[in-house]
Amino acid sequence: MKPSIPKGTRDFSPTEVANRTYIMNTIKTSFETFGFQPIETPSFENSSTLMGKYGDEGDRLIFKILNSGDFLNKADDKLLSEKDSLKVTSQISEKALRYDLTVPFARYVVQHQNEITFPFKRYQVQPVWRADRPQKGRFREFFQCDADVVGSKSLWQEVEFIQLYDTVFSKLGLEGTTIKINNRKILSGIAEVIGAQDKLIDFTVALDKLDKIGQEKVEQEMLDKGITEEAIQKVQPLFSFTGSNIDKLASLEKMLQTSEEGKKGVEELRFVINSIAELGLKSASLEVDVTLARGLNYYTGAIFEVSAPKGVKMGSIGGGGRYDDLTGIFGLKDVSGVGISFGLDRIYLVLEELGLFKTVDLPKPKVLFVNFGEDEALYCMKAISELRKNDVKSELFPDSAKMKKQMNYANKREIEFVVLVGSQEMEKQEFTLKNMVSGEQSKLSLSELVNQLKA
Amino acid sequence: MKPSIPKGTRDFSPTEVANRTYIMNTIKTSFETFGFQPIETPSFENSSTLMGKYGDEGDRLIFKILNSGDFLNKADDKLLSEKDSLKVTSQISEKALRYDLTVPFARYVVQHQNEITFPFKRYQVQPVWRADRPQKGRFREFFQCDADVVGSKSLWQEVEFIQLYDTVFSKLGLEGTTIKINNRKILSGIAEVIGAQDKLIDFTVALDKLDKIGQEKVEQEMLDKGITEEAIQKVQPLFSFTGSNIDKLASLEKMLQTSEEGKKGVEELRFVINSIAELGLKSASLEVDVTLARGLNYYTGAIFEVSAPKGVKMGSIGGGGRYDDLTGIFGLKDVSGVGISFGLDRIYLVLEELGLFKTVDLPKPKVLFVNFGEDEALYCMKAISELRKNDVKSELFPDSAKMKKQMNYANKREIEFVVLVGSQEMEKQEFTLKNMVSGEQSKLSLSELVNQLKA
Numbered sequence: 001m002k003p004s005i006p007k008g009t010r011d012f013s014p015t016e017v018a019n020r021t022y023i024m025n026t027i028k029t030s031f032e033t034f035g036f037q038p039i040e041t042p043s044f045e046n047s048s049t050l051m052g053k054y055g056d057e058g059d060r061l062i063f064k065i066l067n068s069g070d071f072l073n074k075a076d077d078k079l080l081s082e083k084d085s086l087k088v089t090s091q092i093s094e095k096a097l098r099y100d101l102t103v104p105f106a107r108y109v110v111q112h113q114n115e116i117t118f119p120f121k122r123y124q125v126q127p128v129w130r131a132d133r134p135q136k137g138r139f140r141e142f143f144q145c146d147a148d149v150v151g152s153k154s155l156w157q158e159v160e161f162i163q164l165y166d167t168v169f170s171k172l173g174l175e176g177t178t179i180k181i182n183n184r185k186i187l188s189g190i191a192e193v194i195g196a197q198d199k200l201i202d203f204t205v206a207l208d209k210l211d212k213i214g215q216e217k218v219e220q221e222m223l224d225k226g227i228t229e230e231a232i233q234k235v236q237p238l239f240s241f242t243g244s245n246i247d248k249l250a251s252l253e254k255m256l257q258t259s260e261e262g263k264k265g266v267e268e269l270r271f272v273i274n275s276i277a278e279l280g281l282k283s284a285s286l287e288v289d290v291t292l293a294r295g296l297n298y299y300t301g302a303i304f305e306v307s308a309p310k311g312v313k314m315g316s317i318g319g320g321g322r323y324d325d326l327t328g329i330f331g332l333k334d335v336s337g338v339g340i341s342f343g344l345d346r347i348y349l350v351l352e353e354l355g356l357f358k359t360v361d362l363p364k365p366k367v368l369f370v371n372f373g374e375d376e377a378l379y380c381m382k383a384i385s386e387l388r389k390n391d392v393k394s395e396l397f398p399d400s401a402k403m404k405k406q407m408n409y410a411n412k413r414e415i416e417f418v419v420l421v422g423s424q425e426m427e428k429q430e431f432t433l434k435n436m437v438s439g440e441q442s443k444l445s446l447s448e449l450v451n452q453l454k455a
Numbered sequence: 456m457k458p459s460i461p462k463g464t465r466d467f468s469p470t471e472v473a474n475r476t477y478i479m480n481t482i483k484t485s486f487e488t489f490g491f492q493p494i495e496t497p498s499f500e501n502s503s504t505l506m507g508k509y510g511d512e513g514d515r516l517i518f519k520i521l522n523s524g525d526f527l528n529k530a531d532d533k534l535l536s537e538k539d540s541l542k543v544t545s546q547i548s549e550k551a552l553r554y555d556l557t558v559p560f561a562r563y564v565v566q567h568q569n570e571i572t573f574p575f576k577r578y579q580v581q582p583v584w585r586a587d588r589p590q591k592g593r594f595r596e597f598f599q600c601d602a603d604v605v606g607s608k609s610l611w612q613e614v615e616f617i618q619l620y621d622t623v624f625s626k627l628g629l630e631g632t633t634i635k636i637n638n639r640k641i642l643s644g645i646a647e648v649i650g651a652q653d654k655l656i657d658f659t660v661a662l663d664k665l666d667k668i669g670q671e672k673v674e675q676e677m678l679d680k681g682i683t684e685e686a687i688q689k690v691q692p693l694f695s696f697t698g699s700n701i702d703k704l705a706s707l708e709k710m711l712q713t714s715e716e717g718k719k720g721v722e723e724l725r726f727v728i729n730s731i732a733e734l735g736l737k738s739a740s741l742e743v744d745v746t747l748a749r750g751l752n753y754y755t756g757a758i759f760e761v762s763a764p765k766g767v768k769m770g771s772i773g774g775g776g777r778y779d780d781l782t783g784i785f786g787l788k789d790v791s792g793v794g795i796s797f798g799l800d801r802i803y804l805v806l807e808e809l810g811l812f813k814t815v816d817l818p819k820p821k822v823l824f825v826n827f828g829e830d831e832a833l834y835c836m837k838a839i840s841e842l843r844k845n846d847v848k849s850e851l852f853p854d855s856a857k858m859k860k861q862m863n864y865a866n867k868r869e870i871e872f873v874v875l876v877g878s879q880e881m882e883k884q885e886f887t888l889k890n891m892v893s894g895e896q897s898k899l900s901l902s903e904l905v906n907q908l909k910a
Contacts, residue, residue, distance in 0.1 A: 003504060003562045003785045006550050009497035011563055013570070014577070017493040033843045035820040035850030038472040042464030042596055043498065043552075043582060044518075049458060063499075066519040066548055068586040072538040080535045083527040093521055095461050097498075107458045108466055115468070117867040119853055122469070127498060131523040141497055154853030156832060163840065278833060279840055330458045365490040377611060378733060385618065385734055388488045395490030398574055398609030412572040 008132070008140030014363050020143075020348060022360045023172065024125055027145045027342055030168045031123040034160060036147045039122050041104040044095045051096070053103045053329060061130045064093040097129040101146045102326075102339070109150055110330035118151030137315065137346050148339025150326060155268060158302045158322070159275045161340045165306055165318060166284040168342065173356045175283040176309035177317070182292035183269050184299045184321070186252060189262015190238075190290070193255065194231035201293065203227060207238060208291040215239050238290060245273045248288045268301060300324040304340055308350045317346045365393040367417040367433075367453055368410045371400045376421050383419070383431060383446055392453045410436060417453065463587070463595030469818050475598075475803060477815045478627065479580055482600045482797055485623045486578040489615060491602050494577050496559040499550045506551070508558045508784060516585045518552040519544060552584040556601045557781070557794070564605055565785035573606030592770065592801050603794030605781060610723060613757045613777070614730045616795045620761055620773060621739040623797065628811045630738040631764035632772070637747035638724050639754045639776070641707060644717015645693075645745070648710065649686035656748065658682060662693060663746040670694050693745060700728045703743045723756060755779040759795055763805045772801045820848040822872040822888075822908055823865045826855045831876050838874070838886060838901055847908045865891060872908065 005011060012020065028038070044065055051059055072080070075091045098104055101124045109116065125145045134140060147164065149157050162179055169177045191200040202225040206218050218239070222232055237251035249270050256262030269288065276286050284306075292303050301322030308314045320340030327335045351357055367387070369380040380396050387394040397406045410418050420432040431449045434441045444452065460466060467475065483493070499520055506514055527535070530546045553559055556579045564571065580600045589595060602619065604612050617634055624632045642659070646652040657680035661673050673694070677687055692706035704725050711717030724743065731741050739761075747758050756777030763769045775795030782790045806812055822842065824835040835851050842849040852861045865873050875887040886904045889896045899907065 003566050004501065005497050005504075005562075005566075006499060006501055009499065011497070011567065012495040013567070014492035014494060017495055021493075029846075032818055033846060033848050035848060037469035037818040038476075039469060040467040040472055042460050042466070043584070044461060044464065044596075046459065046461055049460075060523070063523070064521040065552075066521050066544065068515070068518070070538075070540045072535070072540040072543060075538070077536075080527070080538075081532070083525075083530070083535075085525045085527040088527060089521065097520075107460075111458050111460075112466065112468070117864060119864075121850070129498070141499075149853070152853040156826075156836070156851060156853050159836070160851075167843065275833065275836070279836055363487055363492040371611075378730065381611070381614070381730070381734055388622070391484075391488060393488050393490060395576070396611060396615075398604070398607040398611050409572060409574075 006140070008134035008138075010139065010141070018363050019351075019357050019360055020344065022357070023344060023347055023351070024143070024145065026171050027168055027344075028123070028125060030164060030171065031147050033167070034121075034147070034164050036121045036123040039105075039108060039124055040126060041098070041101075041108055041124070043127070044097050045104060045107065047090065047094055047096045049107050050099055050103060054099060058099060061132055062099050063097040063129045063131055064089060065095040065097065067092055067094055098126070099130060100128050101126060101144045101341075102148070103329075105146070105148060106327045106337075107330055109335065110327050110332045113332060119149050120151055121147070121149045123147040137349055139345060143344040145342040145344055146339055148326075148337055150335050150337040153324075153336045155271045155302075156275075157338050158268075158272045159279070161304065161320065161338065162272070162276055162284075162286060163279065163281070165304075165340065166281040169284055169306075170282040172347070172351060173359075174309065174347075174351065174354070177284045178307045179284050179286050180289040180292050180305045180307065181269065181272065181286060182289055182303040183265040184301055184303060185261045185265030185268065186256065186290060187265075187293060189256040189259035189265055190235060192259040192262060193234045194227055199225065199227050204291045204293050210239065210241075241290065245286065245288045248290075249273065252288075252290070272302065294319055294321065298323055302338065308346075309354075312350050312353055314346055314350055316343070317350060318342050362414075364413050365395045365415055367392065367394045367419060368406070368413075368415045369394070369396045369419045369421065370403065370406050371397040372420075372422055373400045376400075376423075376426065379426050380419065380421050383449065386446060386450055387453060390450055390454050392450070394453075419449070461595070463589035463593075465594065465596075473818050474806075474812045474815055475799065477812070478799060478802055478806070479598070479600065481626050482623055482799075483578070483580060485619060485626065486602050488622075489576075489602070489619050491576045491578040494560075494563060494579055495581060496553070496556075496563055496579070498582070499552050500559060500562070502545065502549055502551045504562050505554055505558060509554060513554060516587055517554050518584045518586055519548040520550040520552065522547055522549055553581070554585060555583050556581060556599045556796075557603070558784075560601070560603060561782045561792075562785055564790065565782050565787045568787060574604050575606055576602070576604045578602040592804055594800060598799040600797040600799055601794055603781075603792055605790050605792040608779075608791045610726050610757075611730075612793050613723075613727045614734070616759065616775065616793065617727070617731055617739075617741060618734065618736070620759075620795065621736040624739055624761075625737040627802070627806060628814075629764065629802070629806065629809070632739045633762045634739050634741050635744040635747050635760045635762065636724065636727065636741060637744055637758045638720040639756055639758060640716045640720025640723065641711065641745060642720075642748060644711040644714035644720055645690060647714040647717060648689045649682055654680065654682050654686075659746045659748050665694065696745065700741065700743045703745075704728065707743075707745070727757065749774055749776065753778055757793065763801075764809075767805050767808055769801055769805055771798065772805060773797045817869075819868050820850045820870055822847065822849045822874060823861070823868075823870045824849070824851045824874045824876065825858065825861050826852040827875075827877055828855045831855075831878075831881065834881050835874065835876050838904065841901060841905055842908060845905055845909050847905070849908075874904070 050062055071092045075088055079087050127141055127143050129141050165179050191197040206221040210218050219232055237255040253266045292305055294303055299321035303321040304319055305316045306318035308317050322338040324336045326337035371377050384394050384396055416436055418434045418436055430443045432443055505517055526547045530543055534542050582596055582598050584596050620634050646655040661676040665673050674687055692710045708721045747760055749758055754776035758776040759774055760771045761773035763772050777793040779791045781792035826832050839849050839851055871891055873889045873891055885898045887898055
């Protein structure tokens with residue numbers, strides 16, 4: 001009988017809602033300051049919109065909605081008797097819950113292309129659902145906060161997204177984040193240089209271990225994966241890939257001089273790095289990271305990922321990049337897009353760990369009126385109406401319960417002020433205001449009360 | 456290939472999101488002013504939490520989520536071969552989308568009863584889903600905005616909910632709403648007087664037509680439905696049920712004097728009516744309506760419903776009431792609850808019809824910087840960074856496209872100001888600011904620009 005909620009989902013208490021709203025509003029306000037506009041799409045889409053867009057694993061993790069009514073009617077008898085769940089799915093389910101915000105956005109752009117002014121800068125803050133195995137920081141229902149621009153290939157947008165990350169994290173008081181940047185064209189250049197696109201992931205995975213296991217072991221791993229000695233020679237600069245971003249760009253340029261695409265990648269990256277150097281960041285650092293590959297088959301230009309400040313154990317708290325053919329899957333060709341996402345739930349955990357929610361206003365009344373009976377309550381309600389007109393959060397304890405019970409309620413909810421009204425106060429048209437922290441009490445007229453609590 | 460969305464769902468454009476956010480924020484802010492705290496619950500619940508709570512029709516309209524993986528594995532062969540959709544459902548689906556906010560709230564209260572301070576005043580603004588036939592103002596995904604108190608039987612709460620409706624609609628500029636109120640105990644009293652609970656709905660439905668078809672035809676309909684001549688005699692006061700709320704209460708009292716429960720209902724209603732008369736309303740009217748029965752089997756005390764201003768064709772835009780055993784379904788007995796709901800989508804349609812969105816800030820930048828090339832753009836980006844620090848929504852046109860194209864973009868998005876920067880401006884460290892409405896142009900320093908656009 002004890003009620004529960006599905007695995008991987010959460011209830012949010014008032015304090016949690018307030019903290020989450022604080023993060024979301026900070027992100028939304030920054031999005032709007034940067035010129036982005038909000039859209040919203042339905043929680044469920046036609047299955048055909050989502051299926052096949054996230055790979056086989058993604059298809060498996062999409063939550064499907066059962067058709068209403070006599071759904072088995074249309075199902076194939078043979079498939080049912082064989083219990084072929086995979087094939088029966090499409091016969092009994094036509095809708096599925098949103099898996100991310102990018103595919104619905106692409107669908108939106110194509111469907112509404114005639115109403116949209118391009119370049120279209122949209123943001124979207126909505127929940128998504130994945131039938132993933134739940135673990136710390138990973139849920140089956142979670143919010144994504146995305147900003148994307150479609151309809152322009154300008155690199156100024158990459159520059160602005162880095163500024164946007166820096167702005168949001170600075171506003172949240174989260175200093176010391178690292179925005180890592182790479183470019184798919186550089187990865188393609190490396191693939192060209194090492195001789196095979198299909199070895200690229202093995203290569204970057206091995207390279208990423210350099211700090212931990214040293215050059216010799218990394219090279220051995222590469223050889224084991226079938227990358228030739230000669231190829232490894234050609235990308236030697238990556239084994240001493242340290243120094244400033246400018247230094248890194250110089251070694252990349254040298255290394256990738258035989259690859260047109262690689263050179264283009266270096267040029268793009270240089271534009272972004274130089275522009276940010278000119279414009280400055282408030283609290284984040286920008287760092288070229290050639291091992292960054294996120295969704296390799298998806299991005300076509302810049303790739304971003306944000307790490308929490310050093311010392312906080314947490315995966316990436318944001319990521320994004322450029323994809324040159326976002327809307328092609330829905331029939332609208334040659335629309336370039338670039339965007340970033342904020343991981344709300346992980347940002348929440350980081351802010352919590354660092355004690356950065358202190359400034360958030362909790363949703364509680366500023367003042368509680370103690371209820372001593374019907375006449376007193378009516379007298380109080382008149383004052384409460386006046387306070388609320390002045391946007392002072394206030395409430396009457398609903399029952400004329402024992403004083404102790406009412407004061408307990410005020411204490412538990414950490415309400416700062418209590419008003420006491422007995423026959424004496426009513427006669428004199430006064431209110432006794434008690435500060436629950438200092439214990440201080442004063443007798444005030446209605447206008448004095450309003451003025452004091454408004455302050 | 457043309458993409459679409461499921462029937463009964465909607466995409467929201469930037470303007471629609473802004474207008475919806477305006478309504479929701481008005482409601483949320485008012486909820487908090489009245490001392491309510493937000494909670495959020497998962498979009499899907501265990502099916503056992505939802506099924507059986509809304510009647511057979513409700514069960515049918517709940518969206519079920521297909522189990523992940525090899526869901527047919529656990530299904531009964533015989534039921535599958537018989538294609539018994541109803542019975543197979545519970546074998547292949549364990550989760551379902553939220554159908555309303557009340558049942559998940561009851562589940563929340565029971566599950567978290569040890570963390571909650573009672574009386575618990577919560578609000579919740581989240582989407583719900585129903586597999587209903589879509590029509591004007593009825594969708595398969597829509598938002599509910601609920602405020603409830605659990606843990607107190609005080610009638611001051613009914614008084615406050617009426618004030619809350621009045622506050623929200625007044626803030627939205629929606630004047631002339633009617634808050635209709637009834638009490639389940641009065642309906643029970645009428646049932647007692649007419650001799651049968653099971654005739655009550657027929658009775659109120661017939662009575663509701665009095666204005667349109669006249670007393671004679673109403674009485675005939677009642678007789679046709681099996682209500683006796685004698686019973687109709689006993690409730691004669693209802694046929695001349697006009698005048699002030701006080702007059703109505705007086706005739707109800709007289710009519711229901713043989714019913715203890717009926718008298719209790721009159722007493723409760725009188726307390727609420729008198730208190731509101733003392734406290735006053737800003738723009739709504741309160742009206743006793745004995746034909747109001749919403750979810751008869753659910754409410755146990757007050758029943759509320761709000762109508763849009765006269766002249767606007769729209770069903771109710773809000774409703775609610777008291778239910779004495781909200782959490783009993785989940786094993787926690789004797790917790791009384793009372794609450795109201797705002798119908799966001801219908802309120803939207805009413806505000807739109809009456810042109811009441813004029814004051815809403817649309818999500819667009821205040822200023823667009825025209826892009827004349829790389830050097831100019833960098834110069835502009837420095838100013839844009841400064842403006843954004845000062846919360847001025849601003850953007851750079853991403854490409855150095857033709858002037859006409861950039862100005863078209865500014866016009867289409869109705870951007871108020873445009874900044875033009877060429878080599879001359881860069882030399883003099885100036886910015887040419889153009890007001891797109893008046894056509895007026897001026898040359899300003901960076902700090903002058905910031906000050907003017909901040910204003």
